[in-house]
Amino acid sequence: MKKIYFDHSATTPLDRRVVDAMLPFYGENFGNPSSVHAHGQDAKEAIDEGRRQVADLLHASPEEIFFTASGTEADNMALIGVARQYEPQDCHIITSIFEHPAILETCKYLEKLGYAISYLPITPEGIVEAEALRQALRPNTRLVSVMAANNVVGTLQPIVELAQITRAHGALFHTDAVQAAGKIPLHMDSLPVDLLSMSAHKLHGPKGIGALYIRLGVKLEPIIFGGGQERGIRSATENVPAIAGFGKAAEIAGAEMESESVRLANLRDRLIAGVVEQIPSAYLIGHPVRRLPGHVCLGVGGHESDAILLMLLLNEDGISISTGSACSSHHAGQPSYILLAMGMDEERARGSLRITLGRFTTDLEVDTFIQALPRAVGNLTTPELATVS
Ligand code: PLP
Numbered sequence: 554m555k556k557i558y559f560d561h562s563a564t565t566p567l568d569r570r571v572v573d574a575m576l577p578f579y580g581e582n583f584g585n586p587s588s589v590h591a592h593g594q595d596a597k598e599a600i601d602e603g604r605r606q607v608a609d610l611l612h613a614s615p616e617e618i619f620f621t622a623s624g625t626e627a628d629n630m631a632l633i634g635v636a637r638q639y640e641p642q643d644c645h646i647i648t649s650i651f652e653h654p655a656i657l658e659t660c661k662y663l664e665k666l667g668y669a670i671s672y673l674p675i676t677p678e679g680i681v682e683a684e685a686l687r688q689a690l691r692p693n694t695r696l697v698s699v700m701a702a703n704n705v706v707g708t709l710q711p712i713v714e715l716a717q718i719t720r721a722h723g724a725l726f727h728t729d730a731v732q733a734a735g736k737i738p739l740h741m742d743s744l745p746v747d748l749l750s751m752s753a754h755k756l757h758g759p760k761g762i763g764a765l766y767i768r769l770g771v772k773l774e775p776i777i778f779g780g781g782q783e784r785g786i787r788s789a790t791e792n793v794p795a796i797a798g799f800g801k802a803a804e805i806a807g808a809e810m811e812s813e814s815v816r817l818a819n820l821r822d823r824l825i826a827g828v829v830e831q832i833p834s835a836y837l838i839g840h841p842v843r844r845l846p847g848h849v850c851l852g853v854g855g856h857e858s859d860a861i862l863l864m865l866l867l868n869e870d871g872i873s874i875s876t877g878s879a880c881s882s883h884h885a886g887q888p889s890y891i892l893l894a895m896g897m898d899e900e901r902a903r904g905s906l907r908i909t910l911g912r913f914t915t916d917l918e919v920d921t922f923i924q925a926l927p928r929a930v931g932n933l934t935t936p937e938l939a940t941v942s
Pocket of ligand 1 (some may be wrong): 562730732
């Protein structure tokens with residue numbers, strides 16, 4: 554059975570061109586970029602190239618890109634790195650209620666240290682509104698962090714407007730763009746954003762490598778101390794193969810974004826229309842238009858509590874989807890805090906199916922899904938078939 558992968562928000566398959574860019578650094582080019590000899594300098598050149606490629610994707614300057622070990626680490630660096638420059642009583646941070654745990658858990662940690670954090674609400678369509686931010690600002694607000702695109706419902710946030718309000722207030726604006734980077738244009742030469750987190754494995758690059766964009770002139774306290782790599786902001790010997798892969802992945806994403814986002818949005822809309830036609834009780838979760846090109850989040854009316862069963866039945870057909878974010882598989886069966894924040898009741902919040910498409914998704918795969926989901930829903934009503942092995 555041919556397997557179909559519809560969980561690109563969890564992670565993406567490596568592009569073959571990315572693998573090819575990485576391979577030399579697992580072989581003859583093994584040097585430590587801090588070494589002054591030729592082996593070291595070859596590795597340093599690869600890092601410089603990767604930094605330039607990531608910067609180009611963001612229309613930023615290479616000096617504004619700092620490599621990290623993940624999107625999670627970039628988020629931690631941004632929040633803690635700003636907060637640590639202030640006494641807790643002199644630092645208020647604003648974020649939203651439906652951020653990724655990489656932000657929310659960091660905020661919880663900062664709260665324990667005495668920092669004040671406000672959590673902006675979201676609309677039932679999964680959008681953070683500018684007015685909510687205006688109301689939450691305080692004289693000592695130092696940082697606002699709102700994600701560019703949500704990982705569970707796929708909604709795009711009005712970060713231009715949010716960042717403008719933040720800048721006018723004199724605070725810094727951070728966006729977790731782990732889901733958005735490489736999929737929608739993020740041009741730092743026109744966006745009033747000061748800090749931005751990315752992760753390579755969401756854009757057909759390798760796992761274990763991320764980056765934090767830090768606008769020139771913005772100061773951060775480091776959270777990792779050591780040999781002074783990444784200009785003292787993030788010490789540790791650089792992951793050269795992963796940086797080479799991240800750079801290539803960023804270059805490809807930038808070059809193909811325009812055509813790929815149209816292709817994915819067409820596939821996404823066809824998938825939604827096809828499912829709703831076959832299953833009239835199915836409904837789209839999140840904003841109908843302001844969403845990532847390849848992102849679908851669905852509920853099946855009357856079967857919300859069967860979401861995990863549906864996911865397993867599709868899995869039997871070789872189709873991988875998720876019932877929320879990858880992280881939430883650690884909390885299987887519990888309602889999603891994101892759907893609760895959107896005003897859904899507990900029953901509905903348990904029942905979302907996340908179907909996320911990527912570079913190698915084909916028309917045929919979407920057709921297969923449009924036929925497979927109604928079959929799986931039908932099987933739910935046939936007791937002997939509703940148990941999956
Ligand atoms: N932020 C968002 C919005 C995400 O979706 C994820 C991963 O799913 C992360 C942060 C964490 O990124 P990483 O897996 O690179 O740690």
